[in-house]
Amino acid sequence: SKQLGKNRCQFYSQDMQEAARRRVQLEAELRVAIERREFVLYYQPIIDVGSGRVSGAEALVRWQHPLRGLVSPDEFIAIAEDTGMILPIGAWVLDEALRQATEWLAQGLPMLRLAVNVSGVQFREQGLFELIAQAARKPGFERIQLVLEITESVLMQSSDATEVLMREIRQLGVNYSLDDFGTGYSSLSYLKRFPVDHVKIDRSFVSDCLEDVNDALLVEAIINMAHSLGLKVTAEGVETEAQRDFLGARQCDFLQGYLISAPLPADDFRSFVLRHGA
Ligand code: C2E
Ligand code: CA
Ligand code: CA
Ligand code: CA
Numbered sequence: 001s002k003q004l005g006k007n008r009c010q011f012y013s014q015d016m017q018e019a020a021r022r023r024v025q026l027e028a029e030l031r032v033a034i035e036r037r038e039f040v041l042y043y044q045p046i047i048d049v050g051s052g053r054v055s056g057a058e059a060l061v062r063w064q065h066p067l068r069g070l071v072s073p074d075e076f077i078a079i080a081e082d083t084g085m086i087l088p089i090g091a092w093v094l095d096e097a098l099r100q101a102t103e104w105l106a107q108g109l110p111m112l113r114l115a116v117n118v119s120g121v122q123f124r125e126q127g128l129f130e131l132i133a134q135a136a137r138k139p140g141f142e143r144i145q146l147v148l149e150i151t152e153s154v155l156m157q158s159s160d161a162t163e164v165l166m167r168e169i170r171q172l173g174v175n176y177s178l179d180d181f182g183t184g185y186s187s188l189s190y191l192k193r194f195p196v197d198h199v200k201i202d203r204s205f206v207s208d209c210l211e212d213v214n215d216a217l218l219v220e221a222i223i224n225m226a227h228s229l230g231l232k233v234t235a236e237g238v239e240t241e242a243q244r245d246f247l248g249a250r251q252c253d254f255l256q257g258y259l260i261s262a263p264l265p266a267d268d269f270r271s272f273v274l275r276h277g278a
Helices: 002-036 076-085 086-106 129-135 152-156 160-171 188-193 202-208 213-230 243-247 265-274
Strands: 041-050 054-065 069-071 113-117 145-151 174-180 198-201 232-235
Touching: 002 054, 002 076, 002 086, 041 086, 041 113, 041 174, 054 086, 054 145, 054 265, 076 086, 086 113, 086 129, 129 160, 145 152, 152 174, 152 188, 160 174, 198 213, 202 213, 213 232, 213 243
Parallel strands: 054 113, 113 145, 145 174, 174 198, 198 232
Antiparallel strands: 041 054, 054 069
């Protein structure tokens, strides 16, 4: 009835108001979090399929909220991107990851690949080059294999300027990995045009590759295509031995996922490397 329809409208608009209110609150808290540096990095091991050894880690940010505890990036990265707060957060992430890698090297840990997520917003800012150039001037940088993980959207929305920026950053000794591969609409031409040397198969394909024949074929196709272009492949979200075996049989190069390890605090990652070898 009309009455019901009206009530439903009110219900929705109340819901939306509540969501908007929560968002404003989160935004305000995030500003404070940046000032107080309430962030922490976790490191998820990535292993080499052939040797079973640790090849590196992906740094993943968490927000240590004074009341709510550890907040997942899924809850604040999008807001940080919309508001530009991703710039100071992203700068902190890069600095902290490199500081940690330098410390690990000083502690005698072997050289590892360190992957850091970089938002498209950061790529549209010229400041990214200076940020990495500054890091590159610090002692020990040449011993760290820094990898920037970017999503397809970075390449799809990119201009010639992005391409130049990517190449300039690469000259500093940094590599690129194309994250969440398969979820966007990028084509082979992107992989050829941009200086990417690595792709990561999105978790959604990996998780269904044993149940869904389309996902299995897609995973196979991505691996073969990437290899024919001279790129290495990491599968993310590997949770079962069956998935690991499927990927291994298809020559996937690196694995990442709960089967190997959840993301770990820095000290636990270090112990993981000491236990498993690198
Ligand atoms: P992502 O880059 O695709 O990172 C992988 C996500 O999958 C991580 O979630 C990781 O904890 C989770 N994961 C790893 N293995 C498994 C598994 O076996 N099963 C399942 N179900 N999940 C697994 P997390 O840490 O919550 O990060 C979520 C997203 O937030 C990331 O997705 C990335 O897009 C973004 N993010 C995280 N840290 C940063 C950062 O420093 N900067 C930016 N710009 N984005 C970040
Ligand atoms: Ca990533
Ligand atoms: Ca990913
Ligand atoms: Ca993802």
